[in-house]
Amino acid sequence: MVAAVRLAGVTKVFGATRAVDAVDLTIPPGTFYGLVGPNGAGKTTTLSMIAGLLRPDAGRIEVGGVDLARHPARAKKLMGVLPDRLRTFDRLTGRQLLHYYGVLRGLKPGVVASRTADLARAFDLTDALGRPVADYSAGMTKKVMLAGAMIHSPRVLVLDEPFEAVDPLSSSVILDILSTYVDHGGTVVLSSHGMELVERVCTGIAVIVGGQVLAEGTVAEVRGELTLEQRFVELAGGLSDVEGLEWLHTFSG
Known part of the structure; x- marks a missing residue:
C-alpha cells in the first residue's frame, strides 16, 4: 500500500536552531493522524514542509507516492491545506x-x-x-x-490547528465532515493542542518535541497505561518549575 504521506530524514534548520531534526513518518491512507507537541516543537514547520510551503534542508517527502521535491505540482494537487x-x-x-x-x-x-x-x-x-x-x-x-x-x-488534508478558536458547535460540524472524509478513504494530518480530541478521533499519532519524534504509533501504543495528556507531559519534560513564584501569593494592595 502506498503511504498517503511519507517523511524520511526530513530536517529544517533556521540559523542555529534545528526546528525539525531527521523526522521519519509513514502515514497510511484512510487515517486520522495527529501531530502533537509543545509550542515551538516543530509541528507547524513539519506540516508546512508536507504542504510544500517550506522546503526541507535534508530528507525526502512523498505524498501519495509522489516525490514532493521532484514533482511539486503533482504532489500538491493531491493535497488540501489549512495553514497556521x-x-x-x-x-x-x-x-x-x-x-x-x-x-x-x-x-x-x-x-x-x-x-x-x-x-x-x-x-x-x-x-x-x-x-x-x-x-x-x-x-x-x-x-x-x-x-x-x-x-x-484532495486525497490528503494537511490541517494546522483546525479546532483552535472554534466554538464547540463548529468543532462538532468540522469533526463530522472530517470523519466522513476519512471513512471514505481520505487522509487527515493535523496538529492540535487538544489531547482529548486527538485521543478520541486520531488513528495514529506522533509526539514531536525539540524537532524530533519521541513517540509514534496508534494512540493506544503511544499512551500506554497513561492518558494521552499524561504521556504527552511526560515526553515533553514534565510540568514547569514554580519555585520562586512565592511572591505571587502575597497579593498586592
Missing part, C-alpha cells in the same frame, strides 16, 4: 473566496458553484456566503478556509 495563522482574501465574500479556490485548482465554474453550495450546506455557511469574510467569526473563517481546502476533493 489564517491568511486569506477577507474582502471577498465567502462565495467569491470558494470560487477563487476552486478555479485556482482547475475546476470549471459550474463545478465550483455546485461544490460551493454543497460545502456551504455541510459547514452551515449558506447564509454567510454573500458576506465579506472579514465579517466572519473565527469559527466561520476556519470553516470557509477548510471548505476551500476540500473543494477539489
